[in-house]
Amino acid sequence: MTIVIAGASLAGVNAAETLRSEGFTGPIVMIGSEPDLPYERPPLSKGYLLGSDELDSVFVHPAQWYQDQDIELRLSTTVTAIDPAGKTVTVDDGAQIGYSKLLLATGARPRRLDLAGNVFYLRDVRDSQRLKAALQLGAHVAVIGAGWIGLEVAAAARSHGCQVTVIEMDSLPLRKVLGDEVATIYRDLHTSHGVTFHFGRSVAGSGENAITLDDGTIIPAGVIVVGVGIQPNTELASDAGLAVDNGVVVSSSLVTSDPDIFACGDIANWEHPLLGTRIRVEHWENARQSGQLVARSLLGQDVAYDWIPYFYSDQYDAGMEYSGWTGDGYEEVVFRGSAEAREFIAFWLKEGRVVAGMNVNVWDVQDDIRALIAASARGLTVSAADLANPEVALLSLREAGSA
Ligand SMILES: Cc1cc2nc3c(=O)[nH]c(=O)nc-3n(C[C@H](O)[C@H](O)[C@H](O)COP(=O)(O)OP(=O)(O)OC[C@H]3O[C@@H](n4cnc5c(N)ncnc54)[C@H](O)[C@@H]3O)c2cc1C
Structure with a gap:
């Protein structure tokens, strides 16, 4: 039995690691688009962006670990198609790889806005490196979106001595997740550290050094950071005819509409046995937990993913x-x-x-x-x-x- 994992990041690695710890000795092929060893993303908006964490500290395992575990890691390689009938995946150099079971762990990408100027998104190591270089003392940084990423970037930018403005369509930061009572505390946390908010506003346009809000306000912005949410990478699944609806639709044991294809991490929209509803979670611990559980499911164990969502954040x-x-x-x-x-x-x-x-x-x-x-x-x-x-x-x- 060969298990192919599409997506070499936290969810995929946790699955591979658990497959081995559960005694699976067959071939594991993990395919990832990025050139780097699988890494943790949280430091990219915290310690690594602040300059306190070294790059080495973000990797899930050193290169040798994959060799020791006999996991074939194909980096800088993108899965371009799945053939569920022939049980193969095609990668971007045209090669086909057969699978007995396939795990989709392709994660998500930032939602993009059509903006001119010095625009940054934050998802991968290179994004974080570029942004860190731009967060120079005194730089005018405009953050669009007061979600977790936007607020963590605002905090990092303040610690680099930047002038920070956050633009948010809602009336408070993080209001949809936390509600008014706790969102107010996060607003006050940031204002007390010198961040300026524009609530109830969106961006009408942007240029080299400024953005214009929908009420005509012009904000200096040599650096524009867009943090308006993410979009799950579901195209492979939908092109293969799998059920997709706000992520890849999976059962409580993380099986897709094809019994030999599974999904975990940010892309999985699963039937939560305890909460009695379908949920999709875009957080670090979910990538770990769902990766570990899906490995057991891949091996035919009777498991249900009833883990209660958890996340963390550090700001100032x-x-x-x-x-x-x-x-x-x-x-x-x-x-x-x-x-x-x-x-x-x-x-x-x-x-x-x-x-x-x-x-x-x-x-x-x-x-x-x-x-x-x-x-x-x-x-x-x-x-x-x-x-x-x-x-x-x-x-x-x-x-x-x-x-
Ligand atoms: C800057 C940042 C900070 C964060 N901070 C926190 C935090 O503080 N707390 C928290 O709980 N969560 C945090 N998160 C969220 C957390 O990192 C994610 O939930 C987690 O990375 C999801 O893991 P994943 O493996 O499902 O997907 P991803 O990490 O997105 O990995 C998917 C991988 O699949 C690859 N891929 C996609 N398509 C293909 C394909 N067709 N072929 C091959 N490879 C493919 C991608 O390139 C990527 O490497 C943060 C995220 C970011 C970006």
């Missing part, structure tokens, strides 16, 4: 972790700790159930938060007063609540 001196899913809304946010001091846990509640939780500059609480969310998904309800009270241990809430 605010480190955060978040778990949960507020997909169909929430009713209340409860704070434990001090939002003003940016040292707190926030819980998102719906019908007395904890649907998400986030810790900012409070550590070693994620396991408890995740246990609460999992128990809530199974019916546990908790009191807001207990959640807010730091004297009440989170784990005891899981035991005391009404399940």
